[in-house]
Amino acid sequence: MIVNKLKDLREKMLKQSVRSEDWTQEGLAKRLGVTRQTIISMEKGTYNPSLVLAFKIAHEFGMAIEDIFEYRAEKK
Amino acid sequence: MIVNKLKDLREKMLKQSVRSEDWTQEGLAKRLGVTRQTIISMEKGTYNPSLVLAFKIAHEFGMAIEDIFEYRAEKK
């Protein structure tokens, strides 16, 4: 199971950023090369990004993957 | 594009490990909960692991995802 901080991080950037349009769901989606639906589903936790997308996201936020996504071993 | 060090890392563990059967393709696959085919394809670079699997792999090797997988921006 993977937990992520995407929603909080993006909303924080939205508030802080001068170019706030860069951090709307749509703005971020465009920079990542995905659709807005993809952002929504990730923020909701409906599904996990691919490793490639996780790398792109980490790059956009200037953080390591492990700072944004946390893996928790499944409870069997 | 993602480059990985899986083959080298696993072979290194194979040589160093006392319980070498833990680091055969089959042994590693079982611990990761995937098939041997999956290991082969990742080592060949045929496909990239999901983020969940990347986390599990990093955990098995005791390393960070970024130490095993490297993202290189696509040349358009």
Add this chain to the structure above:
DNA sequence: CTTAAATGTAAAGTTCACTTTACGTTAAGT
């Protein structure tokens, strides 16, 4: 040399990340 473990290859099937389209709701400015 022989045998068995480990690795490689190939191909069809399943699942899920991601797209596409379309419409509904919320928030904020004027």
Add this chain to the structure above:
DNA sequence: ACTTAACGTAAAGTGAACTTTACATTTAAG
């Protein structure tokens, strides 16, 4: 109140990650 940007939801389609099965090749050890 009106408008519009931003956010949310739903559902069908595509492609790639991953499985399953089966067989062939390499490597190491007796």
